[in-house]
Amino acid sequence: MAKPAKTVDVAHSYAVRLMQHLVVPTFVIDPKRRVVIWNRACERLTGVAASEVIGTTKHWQAFYGTKRPCLADLVALDRPEQLPEFYSEYAARGHNGLGFSAENWCVMPKLGNQLYLAIDAGPIHDEAGNLIAVVETLRDLTDQKRAEMALKELATKDGLTGLSNRRSFDQMLLTEWARAQRTQKPLALLFVDVDHFKLFNDLHGHQTGDECLRAVATVVSRHADRPLDLASRYGGEEFALILPELDCEAACAVAEEIRSAVMALQIAHGANGAGDHVTLSVGVASHVPGEGDDGPDRLLGSADQALYAAKRLGRNRVICAERVLTEFARLDREMSQVPAATARKSA
Numbered sequence: 001m002a003k004p005a006k007t008v009d010v011a012h013s014y015a016v017r018l019m020q021h022l023v024v025p026t027f028v029i030d031p032k033r034r035v036v037i038w039n040r041a042c043e044r045l046t047g048v049a050a051s052e053v054i055g056t057t058k059h060w061q062a063f064y065g066t067k068r069p070c071l072a073d074l075v076a077l078d079r080p081e082q083l084p085e086f087y088s089e090y091a092a093r094g095h096n097g098l099g100f101s102a103e104n105w106c107v108m109p110k111l112g113n114q115l116y117l118a119i120d121a122g123p124i125h126d127e128a129g130n131l132i133a134v135v136e137t138l139r140d141l142t143d144q145k146r147a148e149m150a151l152k153e154l155a156t157k158d159g160l161t162g163l164s165n166r167r168s169f170d171q172m173l174l175t176e177w178a179r180a181q182r183t184q185k186p187l188a189l190l191f192v193d194v195d196h197f198k199l200f201n202d203l204h205g206h207q208t209g210d211e212c213l214r215a216v217a218t219v220v221s222r223h224a225d226r227p228l229d230l231a232s233r234y235g236g237e238e239f240a241l242i243l244p245e246l247d248c249e250a251a252c253a254v255a256e257e258i259r260s261a262v263m264a265l266q267i268a269h270g271a272n273g274a275g276d277h278v279t280l281s282v283g284v285a286s287h288v289p290g291e292g293d294d295g296p297d298r299l300l301g302s303a304d305q306a307l308y309a310a311k312r313l314g315r316n317r318v319i320c321a322e323r324v325l326t327e328f329a330r331l332d333r334e335m336s337q338v339p340a341a342t343a344r345k346s347a
Contacts, residue, residue: 019037025042025140026138029133033077042138046108048061071102073134076123087102089105101120102118104117120137121136160217163221165232165233166233169234184289186248188250189284189300190240191240193280193281193282194280195280195311197212197236200212200274203271229243252284259279262279265278281307282319283303306324
């Protein structure tokens, strides 16, 4: 039995007033995606007055600088396949036609700042199952998201230099090793060590030592300029640089640029047994993972041997793992054997 028209009008009027006074930012669009309700909380959140959007399809302008669908639009259009395209942070489809949920950074053009919003959009159907409206609600999670990002950065960054820390290095090396196995392209690794750093600290003090490490870190990070490159502080005065898809020759060229750039800084050293300025020793290795390679231990060991050779051969130089034997052959017979790979490097 159909409800009397007066009862329906009263219920509709009550629902509209209820939505207008909700503390949760809410707007409603009709099947043609025109705004029919834009409540006061939504005005406060976006800085956009209801009069600017009611009766239009311009609700996207409250959240984005360029035209794109809001979550309510995707519900109205029934386009779940487009969720990953427009809501890459997080998106999910509800069960039994209950709509979509997502999280997203919005540029908020009227406010001039960015907000991270949790968004829910659900359809409203009539008794015959026809879509009559879509309701979108919004929650401001900006503070929580920024706190989460700050914690994540603390967990992955070295506190002194701002480079990635050892944990991030280990994870990225495993990831890039697996990718190199799939693509059968080389993966290069640089170990960069500040020469005579203990003597530097003893002479100049730990505060100046920290300043030296930050200066070296800046140089190293400048040479991780491709999207998949990673510069990290491996520990103490040692840095590591992961360079996907570079062979040994190309990686050595990068290493030489780093060594030369630090020399150009002319950071005064002057400790007994060291030179006038801070220098670097760099070990370089590059390898295309084969079927018999279970992990990157061979690459780590080769780069470590190359760094050891650079220090044994007089420091302030770049040595590639492929040329370690050649370089050691120049030494006396008692120094001609390459040291066994140490166990201190691990992924």
